[in-house]
Amino acid sequence: MAAPVAVAAARAVSRVARVAAAGPLLLGPARLLESCAPRAVPLPARCSGSSSALGSILGIPAEKPAGALGQHPPPVATSKEEQDRLLCDQPDQPQNPKVLRIAIIGAPNAGKSTLSNQLLGRKVFPVSKKVHTTRCKAQGVVTYEDTQLIILDTPGLTSPFKAKRHKLDEAMLTDPWDSMKRADLVLVLVDVSDHWTRNCLSEEVLKCLSQFPQIPSVLVLNKVDLVKKKFILLELVTELTEGIVNGKKLEVKSAFKHNSSSSAKSLQIIQASPPERRAPESHCLQETAQAPEGSRLDNSSDTRASESSLVTEAAQGPKHYGPGDLKNMKGWPYFQEIFMLAALHGEEVDTLKRYLLMQAKPGPWEFHSGVLTSQSPQEICDNIIREKILEYLPLEVPYGVIQVTEMWEEGPSGELLIVQNLLVPRKSHMMMLIGRGGNVISRIAQEAGQDLMNAFLCEVRLKLKVEMKS
Numbered sequence: 171m172a173a174p175v176a177v178a179a180a181r182a183v184s185r186v187a188r189v190a191a192a193g194p195l196l197l198g199p200a201r202l203l204e205s206c207a208p209r210a211v212p213l214p215a216r217c218s219g220s221s222s223a224l225g226s227i228l229g230i231p232a233e234k235p236a237g238a239l240g241q242h243p244p245p246v247a248t249s250k251e252e253q254d255r256l257l258c259d260q261p262d263q264p265q266n267p268k269v270l271r272i273a274i275i276g277a278p279n280a281g282k283s284t285l286s287n288q289l290l291g292r293k294v295f296p297v298s299k300k301v302h303t304t305r306c307k308a309q310g311v312v313t314y315e316d317t318q319l320i321i322l323d324t325p326g327l328t329s330p331f332k333a334k335r336h337k338l339d340e341a342m343l344t345d346p347w348d349s350m351k352r353a354d355l356v357l358v359l360v361d362v363s364d365h366w367t368r369n370c371l372s373e374e375v376l377k378c379l380s381q382f383p384q385i386p387s388v389l390v391l392n393k394v395d396l397v398k399k400k401f402i403l404l405e406l407v408t409e410l411t412e413g414i415v416n417g418k419k420l421e422v423k424s425a426f427k428h429n430s431s432s433s434a435k436s437l438q439i440i441q442a443s444p445p446e447r448r449a450p451e452s453h454c455l456q457e458t459a460q461a462p463e464g465s466r467l468d469n470s471s472d473t474r475a476s477e478s479s480l481v482t483e484a485a486q487g488p489k490h491y492g493p494g495d496l497k498n499m500k501g502w503p504y505f506q507e508i509f510m511l512a513a514l515h516g517e518e519v520d521t522l523k524r525y526l527l528m529q530a531k532p533g534p535w536e537f538h539s540g541v542l543t544s545q546s547p548q549e550i551c552d553n554i555i556r557e558k559i560l561e562y563l564p565l566e567v568p569y570g571v572i573q574v575t576e577m578w579e580e581g582p583s584g585e586l587l588i589v590q591n592l593l594v595p596r597k598s599h600m601m602m603l604i605g606r607g608g609n610v611i612s613r614i615a616q617e618a619g620q621d622l623m624n625a626f627l628c629e630v631r632l633k634l635k636v637e638m639k640s
């Protein structure tokens with residue numbers, strides 16, 4: 171028996187006005203799409219990723235103020251037919267198109283989807299505190315002037331053992347690898363707030379990097395907002411890069427430095443050239459920080475010789491690593507840049523985006539500029555509702571919920587009407603999902619409805635029903 175038990179609906183109109191700044195309200199999605207021209211603001215001058223990102227995190231003013239990247243991402247099409255048509259459309263190639271395919275890899279929960287959404291300027295990938303929110307690879311598209319960034323959001327890298335334990339699909343193991351095969355550049359995301367995992371790259375990440383040594387890689391330290399003592403970030407950089415970035419040795423120094431106002435220690439990161447061709451203008455950033463005594467991370471004379479050979483090796487590009495070598499490695503000495511950011515708050519995301527735009531190479535666009543994601547509207551909707559279920563239900567409960575869309579149609583005023591059934595295997599799960607007086611399911615419907623409006627840029631009426639699986 172599958173009797174409807176609870177129904178929650180969300181209908182929110184007022185906030186659409188704030189979201190849909192690029193066009194009049196309640197136009198058909200096609201009209202809205204026209205009014206959101208994706209190419210508008212000129213690209214600012216090149217800036218170095220590591221210097222500007224690091225400088226800002228450390229409170230050092232950038233040499234040149236970084237111009238904001240005007241964002242007018244197109245909305246997602248509200249029907250599968252429209253989305254399919256957009257995906258099949260010939261890309262509207264500019265005169266000199268450039269393209270960059272970016273794989274974002276990292277441990278589950280590192281913030282890959284959060285970062286992808288921020289780069290896209292619109293939320294189309296689900297995000298939650300629970301691991302394995304992203305279940306399969308999906309593409310996001312940023313079109314900016316003559317450049318297209320194709321972002322390959324992937325499930326968190328996991329081992330076959332963990333996949334079996336969490337009953338994950340085979341795709342969760344293979345998708346990150348598939349994305350790597352297509353990528354021109356890989357972003358390795360590390361959650362610096364996770365004390366257990368932040369000091370070294372996981373074996374899966376190292377395996378991925380070493381299998382594709384020809385793909386340039388960039389280290390991205392995420393969630394820096396959660397790290398109070400910023401000097402830790404510099405130590406992490408040293409560990410995660412084995413002290414080498416872009417073929418150059420990093421020196422991180424911490425020493426007492428007396429100034430008139432405080433006796434704070436000085437922390438220094440120096441990116442120096444390999445010894446044999448040391449550049450006179452080595453890149454140097456300084457910060458006064460409360461560093462622990464004796465956390466001096468620059469070279470001692472004993473290790474200098476072996477490090478210099480490591481630097482020379484790194485400058486020559488990745489060598490072939492066997493599984494035994496990877497077990498002994500903590501970091502990757504072939505990153506070409508480092509970024510530190512807080513994806514959740516959009517902090518320093520523009521700096522990374524500018525850098526990615528600069529990395530794009532001449533080549534035809536893959537998508538029409540009206541495309542924001544390769545996912546179908548229904549997939550986005552399912553994922554967003556699932557994200558809320560993951561957020562509000564404890565432990566394994568969300569993983570047993572089956573979502574069945576009963577209705578998806580355009581209402582008389584152009585609004586999107588969606589009815590979805592949530593089928594649960596147990597009565598106890600049903601009670602949890604409904605919540606006292608229906609408060610849980612109402613909240614899920616309300617929040618998911620709001621996210622969908624932000625994605626589709628039109629009014630959405632979402633109704634959720636909870637039923638027992640028959």
Ligand SMILES: Nc1nc2c(ncn2[C@@H]2O[C@H](COP(=O)(O)OP(=O)(O)OP(=O)(O)O)[C@@H](O)[C@H]2O)c(=O)[nH]1
Nearest residue numbers: 279280281282283284298302303304326512513514
């Ligand atoms: N404080 C803070 N939280 C963040 C930041 N970036 C992401 N998060 C949070 O981290 C959690 C995981 O983010 P996701 O984007 O879902 O992570 P993911 O790597 O895609 O996760 P999987 O799909 O499990 O692989 C969410 O609760 C985010 O809100 C950040 O910069 N700062």
